[in-house]
Amino acid sequence: SVFQHATFYTTVNELHCLPPPQGVEIAFAGRSNAGKSSAINSLANRGRLAFVSKTPGRTQHLNFFQLGHNRFLVDLPGYGYAKVPFGVRQHWEHLLSTYLETRESLYGMVLIMDVRHPLTPLDRQMLAWFASTGKPVHVLLTKSDKLARQQAEKIRKDVLAFLRETYPQCSVQLFSSLTKEGVEEATAMLGKWLGR
Numbered sequence: 001s002v003f004q005h006a007t008f009y010t011t012v013n014e015l016h017c018l019p020p021p022q023g024v025e026i027a028f029a030g031r032s033n034a035g036k037s038s039a040i041n042s043l044a045n046r047g048r049l050a051f052v053s054k055t056p057g058r059t060q061h062l063n064f065f066q067l068g069h070n071r072f073l074v075d076l077p078g079y080g081y082a083k084v085p086f087g088v089r090q091h092w093e094h095l096l097s098t099y100l101e102t103r104e105s106l107y108g109m110v111l112i113m114d115v116r117h118p119l120t121p122l123d124r125q126m127l128a129w130f131a132s133t134g135k136p137v138h139v140l141l142t143k144s145d146k147l148a149r150q151q152a153e154k155i156r157k158d159v160l161a162f163l164r165e166t167y168p169q170c171s172v173q174l175f176s177s178l179t180k181e182g183v184e185e186a187t188a189m190l191g192k193w194l195g196r
């Protein structure tokens with residue numbers, strides 16, 4: 001898999017510190033605790049890769065992992081903490097919205113949502129920032145192991161129906177870092193995005 005050899009590349013908290021836009025980037029977005037780090041680690045097939053993003057001082061950063069020559073996975077800061085100071089939130093909004101709207105090398109966004117709590121207001125905010133780009137969005141509905149099959153599948157269809165209106169290039173799948181459901185499907189999709 002393209003993710004097998006992922007290595008930490010750089011961490012960025014200011015737009016002017018972004019690496020030059022070369023090659024292909026895939027951004028991973030999601031609310032804190034939705035299972036983003038676990039999903040990245042399952043895809044990368046190695047223990048604690050994305051937990052780099054959780055080390056103190058990096059939680060509000062864009063954390064870049066290199067997947068191969070000019071191929072990057074960008075772990076965006078998790079959102080939804082109740083008590084983020086106003087200034088931090090403003091900085092976050094500016095950084096994220098500008099990155100999502102204008103980053104030339106960004107191919108598509110992977111949006112991570114807990115299958116039990118999809119499409120929170122901040123998820124919708126992230127999607128809204130990305131809408132104008134016309135770029136693809138792939139949703140991982142994580143923790144699928146927590147719901148019965150039929151229930152999870154109904155949510156998947158509902159989320160897809162909702163997104164289809166605005167994002168012709170969207171796809172939605174179930175995912176579990178626990179059972180590894182959906183790892184192959186996600187790997188195939190992202191491999192396509194990365195041109196592999």
Ligand code: GDP
Binds near residue numbers: 035038144175178
């Ligand atoms: P992040 O904050 O979005 O990076 O979320 P984490 O990956 O740290 O996961 C948050 C919590 O959810 C942790 O306690 C994980 O063990 C748990 N978790 C993550 N993915 C899954 C999953 O697929 N199934 C289950 N049952 N728990 C999960």
